[in-house]
Amino acid sequence: MKISIINLSKLLLLAAVLSLFSCNNRQKMIEKTAEEINAKCPMDISMTVRLDKIEALPNTFKYYYTIKMLDLTGIEFDEESLSQTGKKLAIRALQDLPYFSQIKKLKANIIYAYFDSKHNHIYDVKITEADYNINLPPATDEEIAEGMAQNLKLEIKSIVRQLPLNVMDGVVLKQCDYLENEKTIFYVFQLGGIAEKTALSNRNSFCEQNEISVKANLKKDLNAVNYLKYGFTYSYKYIDSQDNVLCEFAVNKDSE
Numbered sequence: 001m002k003i004s005i006i007n008l009s010k011l012l013l014l015a016a017v018l019s020l021f022s023c024n025n026r027q028k029m030i031e032k033t034a035e036e037i038n039a040k041c042p043m044d045i046s047m048t049v050r051l052d053k054i055e056a057l058p059n060t061f062k063y064y065y066t067i068k069m070l071d072l073t074g075i076e077f078d079e080e081s082l083s084q085t086g087k088k089l090a091i092r093a094l095q096d097l098p099y100f101s102q103i104k105k106l107k108a109n110i111i112y113a114y115f116d117s118k119h120n121h122i123y124d125v126k127i128t129e130a131d132y133n134i135n136l137p138p139a140t141d142e143e144i145a146e147g148m149a150q151n152l153k154l155e156i157k158s159i160v161r162q163l164p165l166n167v168m169d170g171v172v173l174k175q176c177d178y179l180e181n182e183k184t185i186f187y188v189f190q191l192g193g194i195a196e197k198t199a200l201s202n203r204n205s206f207c208e209q210n211e212i213s214v215k216a217n218l219k220k221d222l223n224a225v226n227y228l229k230y231g232f233t234y235s236y237k238y239i240d241s242q243d244n245v246l247c248e249f250a251v252n253k254d255s256e
Contacts (some may be wrong), residue, residue: 179235
C-alpha cells in the first residue's frame with residue numbers, strides 16, 4: 001500500500017515543483033496544483049488504494065486516500081505506530097528523489113490522510129519543512145516489511161469480521177489469519193455444491209489448476225507482488241463440506 005502511495009506522491013510533488021517556477025506566490029501555487037490534481041480525482045493508484053482529493057491548506061498539501069477494501073468500523077488499532085512508520089518511509093522516499101533539493105525550496109508541509117472504505121479515519125502522516133533535513137539511513141528490507149505487516153494486520157482484521165465470506169458460487173472463505181512469526185497470510189476456503197463435486201471427482205487436477213490460477217492472480221496484484229518481494233508467504237487450504245482437506249499449498253517469492 002505505502003509503496004504505491006509514495007510513488008504517486010512523488011509525481012504530484014514534481015508537478016508542484018514545476019509550478020513553483022511559474023508562480024511567484026507560494027500559496028497560489030499550492031492552490032493551483034491542488035486544483036489541477038483534483039480535476040483528475042478520484043484516482044485509483046492500485047487495486048486497493050484511491051486518491052480522493054488534495055486539499056490546499058495554508059502552506060500545506062493534504063492528500064486524502066481511501067483504502068477501498070478496508071472496513072475498520074469498531075476495530076481497535078495503533079494509530080500512532082502506523083503514523084510513525086508511514087512518516088519514516090515517506091521522508092526517505094522524498095529524500096531519494098533526484099529533484100529533492102527543488103522540493104525543499106517549496107518549504108511546504110505535506111499531510112497524507114488515510115481512510116477506510118466507510119470513511120473511518122485510520123491515521124495521518126505529517127511532514128514539515130524541518131523533516132526534510134532529517135538524516136535517515138536508507139530503509140532496510142526489515143523496516144519496510146514491518147510497515148507492510150502493520151497494514152496487513154488491519155486488512156486481515158477487516159476481512160475476519162466479514163467471515164464466512166462468499167467468494168463465488170460454492171466457494172466460501174472460512175478462515176483468514178496472519179501468522180506473524182512465519183510472515184504468512186493464511187486462507188481456508190470451503191467448497192460446496194458443484195464446486196465441491198468437481199474437486200472431488202478429480203482432486204489432483206483441481207489442486208494443480210487451482211495453484212496455477214492463484215499464482216497467476218497474485219502476479220497481477222501489485223500489493224501481493226510487494227508482499228512476496230519482502231518475504232511474505234501466501235498459504236491456501238481448501239476443504240470440503242465435511243472439513244476434510246482437499247489440498248493445500250503455499251506461494252512465496254521463490255515460487256515458480
